Amino acid sequence: MAPPDVTDRDVRAAGTALLSGRLTAGHEVESFEREFADWHGARHAVTVNSAASALFAVLSCAGVRGEVLVPSFTWAATANAVVAAGAVPVWVDIDPDTLGMSPRAAAAAIGPRTEAVLCVHYAGHPCRVAELSGLCERHGLLLVEDSAEAAGARQGGRLTGTFGTGCFSFYPTKNMTTGEGGMVLTDDPGIASAVRTLRAHGMRPVPGSPYPWRKEAVVAGFNFRMPEPLAAVGRRQLERLTGMNERRRAVAALLDSALADFGDRLRPHGELPGFHHVYQMYVIRLADPSIRDGLVAGLRAAGVEASVHFDPPVHRHRFYRERFPAGPAELPVTDDLARRVVTLPMHARLTDRAALRIASSLGRALETGVTR
Known part of the structure; x- marks a missing residue:
């Protein structure tokens, strides 16, 4: 990955x-x-x-x-x-x-x-x-x-x-x-x-x-x-850190462009104005969280090493929910996004061709019902 x-x-x-x-x-x-x-x-x-x-x-x-x-x-x-x-x-x-x-x-x-x-x-x-x-x-x-x-x-x-x-x-x-x-x-x-x-x-x-x-x-x-x-x-x-980061940013830009075709079904975790993103991970958030786990499984079956970062969030790990519990509604944004995020492969040696294959595999998974 x-x-x-x-x-x-x-x-x-x-x-x-x-x-x-x-x-x-x-x-x-x-x-x-x-x-x-x-x-x-x-x-x-x-x-x-x-x-x-x-x-x-x-x-x-x-x-x-x-x-x-x-x-x-x-x-x-x-x-x-x-x-x-x-x-x-x-x-x-x-x-x-x-x-x-x-x-x-x-x-x-x-x-x-x-x-x-x-x-x-x-x-x-x-x-x-x-x-x-x-x-x-x-x-x-x-x-x-x-x-x-x-x-x-x-x-x-x-x-x-x-x-x-x-x-x-x-x-x-x-x-x-x-x-x-x-x-x-x-x-x-x-x-x-x-x-x-x-x-x-x-x-x-x-x-x-x-x-x-x-x-x-x-x-x-x-x-x-x-x-x-x-x-x-x-x-x-x-x-080489600057050069490796610039390659990550170039891959992210390519993925951003390719994923734009999916409209409001997903949203990349992109760079905000005034910030410089170095894309240690390339993360998308799904409009429909119910398809997330099926989508990740489908991508993995297609040879794309997708994953999730982070679900469950730490306050829901056994040790922390028992000893340092959060209230049921204290972290609404965290709990919501943990159900929606997907991590796609990202590294400095990822080729343009491989990046486009990732986007294509994601599209097929969304369109063919692998997510269900």
Whole structure:
């Protein structure tokens, strides 16, 4: 559905790092962090082993233990990080156009125990993060951006992950990949330092010791480190990120045009004015939700790897509905869109011919009754 765009140069970079004799905490990691920060115009970037670890590390290191506003229309890792850090997720409905957190709903959800807002940039399109940033500034709240699906996306010319503390994923389906991996992006030196400590078992050099091997735990940490070969791949991927995103945008434009023939039966999750969509996923919403599951099954039977992101939304997962329940009518937009969305194949190596075949298969599924 979304194979990674890995080149021979990426493979050679990983091989060179493997043969270097330094497989962790070395030049490639340091360079990748510096280059990723520079690419975004940020002061600090810290590699970790996943975006989930990045989210957890930021919330934990920031000392967030109260309530965190979070959307339910996301992968479970977003909410998992909140709970793992010892905080309480408070569900916030999404904007029907960006499919990210609604600033109006977020404002209404702020209470005396609210400490942070964790927004998600869905499928490569930024949420209304500029508005959320202003909301957080007015209320003294930490803003954390789950930018796992949005490397290179922008609102008003500003890159996602730079409005608050950004958390990125380099999973194989993302806009750039290291296989597994993630990054924390921040202008706060305190957060950067704390995350570096947490990712390395909570260890720091013993103050005043002349011996570099003397270290002590200053926090109960973890091994969240990114290996050198993966960082080497990440550096080469970052060099091509703009080009890979532009190819995704070109594929999306082709699909948009082809799907226009289906009229009001479906609507692509397209780019809004003032935003820059990088199409980590290509998502459509159906006018008739009753045909959705049959349509996806029909496309798969025809060899098109369609899927759904995300149904059920997180507040309806067993763990969360039992421990952090939402009211029956609290998230109407989330619940409605979760029944309507379909994800079509999208990646930087998708050819025009393959994209048109996807559109044609979708049309046949709609017209021949496979959806029933």
